Amino acid sequence: MLLNKQKSAGKKVEPSNQWRTMDLHIHTPASSDFQQPEISYLELIQRAEQRNLDIIAFTDHNTIAGYRSMQNEIEQLELLEKLNRLLPDEKNRLLEYRRLLKKILVLPGIEFTATFGFHIIGVFSQNTPVRDIEHLLLDLKIPGTILDDGSATVGATVDVLTAYQKIQSAGGIVIAAHANSSNGVAMRGFNFGGQTKIAYTQDEALDALEVTDLDTKAPRSTAAFFNGTKPEYPRRMHCIQGSDAHRLTADPLRKKNLGIGDRATDVLIPEVSFKALKDLFGSNDFSRTRPHRLKEEPAFDFIHASQEEGANIIQDFHESMTVRGGKLYNIIADICAFANTNGGTLYIGTGADPHKPPIGISDPEQNINLLEKEISKRISPALTCHLDVQETRGKKIIRVIIPRGDDAPYAVEDNKIYVRSEAETGLAVRDEIVGLVTRGKARQVVIHLEPGSDAVPEITSIEEKEFPRPDETTPRTGVEVASVEERQGTRYFTMRDLRNGSMVKNVTQRSARRLWHYAISRYMELEGEFDPRTAYWNGEFGLLKRYQQGKTPTFDLVQRLPDDGYRFFFGVTPNGIHGGWKLLTEEDENSSEPS
Structure with missing residues (x-):
């Protein structure tokens, strides 16, 4: 009845979102390391049906030969059907293909090996011509002579970021394969530079990270690391999981060798289509993916999480x-x-x-x-x-x-500009406002304010100045009192935001926001009278105080300088802890690197 009313009113009826199950990382016999080469492509899709999958992707190593072989087989059967030359077994195979392909969306894909041996998945619409994907592989510098080999050992041919951009330009969904594991762009224990790792996991062309611990509830899971709260990783990433199946069913002797659908992802989409998937990964709604659970469990409540x-x-x-x-x-x-x-x-x-x-x-x-x-x-x-x-x-x-x-x-209301600082919303000061105006530029701005008015100071001049980023030992959240001067009996502080390195001058204790006010008060207690014996030390790194801000453990820290001076950092959260600070704050290295 409602549907008829909407139609009669001339309104478009949008399909409602439903949970669907997908496995976008499946290998076929076209991959040289597939462990059951005797398996047919039809059996792969039949197994997907048995696992109740709605969407799968064939993602062979550096080739599209598997998907092409399936297409060729179906085209050959259809040709024989047109010529009325189908044998009974061939007819059954064709009918089974048609039945399954109406039920399951099978997408073409590749798993490409880029710089450092990192694996990248590209998934494309079923309407993408296979030749176009082959041209993409050639553009990614896969030699034409081995285009059909499906070799997992092809040497790195182009840079990771170049691969992202080329796959995106070809219309594909770009996924960093098993990002937290071997051959993944966020793998641990591989020293290729922090800025490079940031770029490889935050690039705008990257749609999603495939992780192996999506169903882990621990706060140090990879998905939790890339949830947008880390200062160096501010872009929240869609995280999914895939089986990386190199066989039809799981290996009974080696449990890590998964079969099709053994590690799948549920997605909340309006229809089973490539477009629906692409729209999902392009959205800011991170509640529409969840790990698929094989056993019946209580419904996942993302709000409670x-x-x-x-x-x-x-x-x-x-x-x-x-x-x-x-x-x-x-x-x-x-x-x-x-x-x-x-x-x-x-x-x-x-x-x-x-x-x-x-x-x-x-x-x-x-x-x-x-x-x-x-x-x-x-x-x-x-x-x-x-x-x-x-x-x-x-x-x-x-x-x-x-x-x-x-x-x-x-x-x-045209004049109140608010910013977010950890769990606090507050009015932006002039330096922050100009920083917003110049957001994205490779410079920061210092605004000199006319002293004497805490509430609404007047801008007297603007000086463009390059500020160094906090050095490699500096905590990455919280604030630091960078300098202080006194004018006409009033003390003016320069505050450094440790999350982004920005500096705000001419802050008074009276005008400071909550965290700044706390930091100034603590700094005034410590300056000139700091007794290093009141801190707990680990070499040059010291812990002054540990306390709770809501559910978040928070730290006041001190660093001993070579000239016998000290730097004080206030309101540092676990997201800002790294290096030598970890032992002091009881945070192991998983708190600042994805597992």
Whole structure:
């Protein structure tokens, strides 16, 4: 009845999202290291049906020969059918192919070996001509003489980033294969440079990371590492898993040799199509993928999982959105702050405490309409957010997905510019505002402010200046008091944001935001009277204080300098801990490198 009403009103009926299961990393006998070369392509798809897969991809090593062989077999059977020369067995094979290909989407793909031996998967539409993929392989410098060999030992031919871009330009979905394991771009124990690893896992042409620990609930899983909270890895990545099957079924003697569908991913998409997958990977909605579980388990509640992570630089929670008490305004301020920082997600109708039942939102559709109007009216320039209704523990809540804005700075009511600092939203100061204006440029700006007005200081001059990034020993979150001077009885501090190295001058204790105010107070306690015996030391690295900020352990740190001086760092979170600081903060190396 509803469908008829919508049609009669002239509205387009959008298909509803459903969970589908995919395995985008399957090898065939066309790969030289396939362990059961006698297996047919039809048997591969039959096994996918047995594992209840909706989408699979043939991703042979440096070749498209497997997918092409399947196509050739079907075309030959269809030709024999047209000539009325099909034998009974051939007819059965053709009918079985047709039945399965109506039920399962089989996509062409490649697993390409790039610089350092890193593996990259490209998955293409079923409508992509095989010749086009062969031309891509030639463009990736695979010698034509071995184009059909399916060799896993082809030497590195082009750089990782070049491969990403070429696969993307050819219309493919770009996936870093088994990124956290051997031959993966985020593998541990392979020293190829931190900046290179950042580029290989954050490049805009990369659609997803395939990981082997997606079903791991530990906070140090690869997906948790690439969730957008790490200072060096601010782009949140879609993480999936694939079987990397080199055989039909799992090896009974070597359990790590998986079969088809043994490590699959569920995706929430409106239809089984390549376009739906590509749209999913291009979206900022990270709740639409989950590890496929072979055993019946309670439904995965991504909101409750987000609560267990707590508020951070990319997510926060609001129990209600009433105008009274400023709760609606706080939501608008958070949306502005996320757009000006890394983007993020708000959950409205539940607090951050995972042990406290959610309150829920009555009439969520009406409240979504209200919130959309408030965003449009209060935030400028125009900002497009995705709002929808979700359910957690029997209560409906509103989810707001905020992109990292392309037209920063964004302001509330034209003049209030908010930014996100870890789990805190606050008004941006002048230096931060100009930093937003120049975002993406290879320079930072120092703004000199006229002293004497804490609330609204006047800009007297702007000096463009190159600032060094924090050195390799500096914590990567928190703040540092970089310098202090006194003018007419008032002390003015220069604050360094350790997450991005930006500097803000002329901050007073009175005008400082919460973390800055805390850092200035602690700095004033320590300057000139610091007793190194009050810190716990590991060589040059010292721990002053450990405390909790919500669910996040937080640290005040000190570093001993060669000239017998000291540097103090305040409000450092585990995301900023690395190197010599780890032993002091009881964080092992998995806290700053993906496992």
